[in-house]
Amino acid sequence: MSQDFFAMAERLTNQSRLKKTDGSSLLEVLVALVLVSVVLLGISGFSTVSIKGTAFSQKMTRAATIAQDALEEVRRIGYRSSVSGVTTDREPYGSIVGAPAFERVVVIEANTPSQGVQKTTVTVRWDAGAHSLSLTTLVAE
Secondary structure, X not given: OHHHHHHHHHHHHXXXXXXXXXXXXXXXXXXXXXXXXXXXXXXXXXXXXXXXXXXXXXXXXXXXHHHHHHHHHHHHHOOOOOOOOXXXXXXXXXXXXOOOOEEEEEEEXXXXXXXXXXXXXXXXXXXXXXXXEEEEEEXXX
């Protein structure tokens, strides 16, 4: 009889151990899902900001290239003695080859900041004028 009692007690002990390690409870699973969701939402928010920042950076770089092209052309031509006062050359959206989403305005001011010097400012706009970049150079006689 004592053997049966010990065997039965051992079976009950083994069964209770199995029940304790039988898996995760519903509450544990829900907590894990909430934690994973919070982490994934944080990562997705960061990637959205990163993508927008990259797109803006690409447009800024393109605008700088467009402005630099115009400044190089001004330097190539050199001082224009025919310019007096302020001369403005506007290339509207869609007119710049390879950059239809940009507008470029070149302003040449004669005798600024001093006699015999032309100040040239190139302004490039994009996103319907919401963003712009300006570069300036001086050309002497």
